[in-house]
Amino acid sequence: xxxxxxxxxxxxxGSWATAIAKMVLINSERINWYFRNPDHIEKFKRVKHxxxxxxxxxxxxxxxxxxxxxxxxxxxxxxxIFANPSAxxxxxxxxxxxxxxxxxxxxxxxxLVPDDNLVIGSYFHKIHQVPLHQVAVISGPCHAEEVxxxxxxxxxxxxxxxxxxxxxxxxxxxxxIKTVVTDDIYGxxxxxxxxxxxxxxxxxxxGLGYGDNFQxxxxxxxxxxxxxxxxxxxxxxxxxxxxxxxxDLLVTCYSQFSRNRTFGTxxxxxxxxxxxxxxxxxxxxxxxxAKSIKExxxxxxxxxxxxxxxxxxxxxxxxxxxxxxxxxEYLR
Numbered sequence: 001x002x003x004x005x006x007x008x009x010x011x012x013x014g015s016w017a018t019a020i021a022k023m024v025l026i027n028s029e030r031i032n033w034y035f036r037n038p039d040h041i042e043k044f045k046r047v048k049h050x051x052x053x054x055x056x057x058x059x060x061x062x063x064x065x066x067x068x069x070x071x072x073x074x075x076x077x078x079x080x081i082f083a084n085p086s087a088x089x090x091x092x093x094x095x096x097x098x099x100x101x102x103x104x105x106x107x108x109x110x111x112l113v114p115d116d117n118l119v120i121g122s123y124f125h126k127i128h129q130v131p132l133h134q135v136a137v138i139s140g141p142c143h144a145e146e147v148x149x150x151x152x153x154x155x156x157x158x159x160x161x162x163x164x165x166x167x168x169x170x171x172x173x174x175x176x177i178k179t180v181v182t183d184d185i186y187g188x189x190x191x192x193x194x195x196x197x198x199x200x201x202x203x204x205x206x207g208l209g210y211g212d213n214f215q216x217x218x219x220x221x222x223x224x225x226x227x228x229x230x231x232x233x234x235x236x237x238x239x240x241x242x243x244x245x246x247x248d249l250l251v252t253c254y255s256q257f258s259r260n261r262t263f264g265t266x267x268x269x270x271x272x273x274x275x276x277x278x279x280x281x282x283x284x285x286x287x288x289x290a291k292s293i294k295e296x297x298x299x300x301x302x303x304x305x306x307x308x309x310x311x312x313x314x315x316x317x318x319x320x321x322x323x324x325x326x327x328x329e330y331l332r
Contacts, residue, residue: 006079010033012034013050013209014085017106019147020172021033021059024081024171034124035066054144057148071096085104086110104135107120107121113195120296121137132160136164140156141250152178155169156244159186184238196285200261202222202261203266208321215254221330221332229294229300290315305331
């Protein structure tokens with residue numbers, strides 16, 4: 001497969017999927033785009049933009065082959081970029097009968113498959129028999145909203161086949177998108193999962209009234225916690241200070257566009273988990289990740305006080321004020 005010219009299909013209809021479609025169409029004449037709801041497709045064609053997310057981004061819909069049939073979309077695409085929430089990946093593929101074995105799979109999902117507790121790359125490899133060299137991961141630091149505004153952003157493309165990773169990165173590069181390529185697919189995916197949990201912690205602390213001084217200490221400890229975990233789960237040489245790890249953590253913990261920080265802030269201000277979820281229009285991946293990482297870490301026993309605190313608050317219903325007070329005793 002020639003990654004530089006193959007037909008790209010995007011799976012997902014949210015803000016990140018929309019931002020990815022915008023990037024891909026700069027260097028590609030056409031894309032396939034899967035929407036679960038056919039009514040959304042009809043409205044998209046009519047108004048020339050995603051009717052629900054990043055509505056300021058206009059598209060030439062003549063360049064887009066929409067489909068609400070996952071089998072049709074997969075069959076007609078060589079490269080599949082998945083940008084739907086991890087909690088719905090099984091549901092999205094539940095009726096899939098077309099094989100994924102010969103496809104180049106790109107995960108833009110910063111989450112774990114619930115119950116299976118697998119990062120997305122492993123899920124496609126183990127469940128759908130996609131060879132690992134045919135799997136890539138898109139990571140940040142990059143928010144969809146800033147892509148929509150065409151503000152300079154950097155993406156990290158992780159792929160064990162570095163040539164394929166570079167070729168795919170070329171499909172996304174433009175005047176406001178720069179790319180970095182790495183072969184650390186597992187470290188990149190786990191780091192992207194963990195930074196969402198850390199952003200929830202940051203939001204909780206913000207909601208409780210903790211200031212910038214404390215946030216700096218929290219994030220310093222957060223990157224150490226991420227390093228301990230990824231070095232244990234996938235022990236290879238990596239620079240945790242690089243943008244794929246530290247940069248992605250910083251933007252997710254500090255940005256006004258961070259849904260995980262927003263979710264955490266609501267919890268810190270006294271919202272119940274359910275009411276915070278109902279009020280948000282987008283899914284906070286860190287909610288699902290906290291449970292999955294907790295279960296994975298039952299095996300590895302890595303010291304993860306921030307992750308444990310978030311889990312205790314959102315799943316064990318421990319008072320955020322009490323739990324964060326206890327956490328402050330662990331941080332240095």
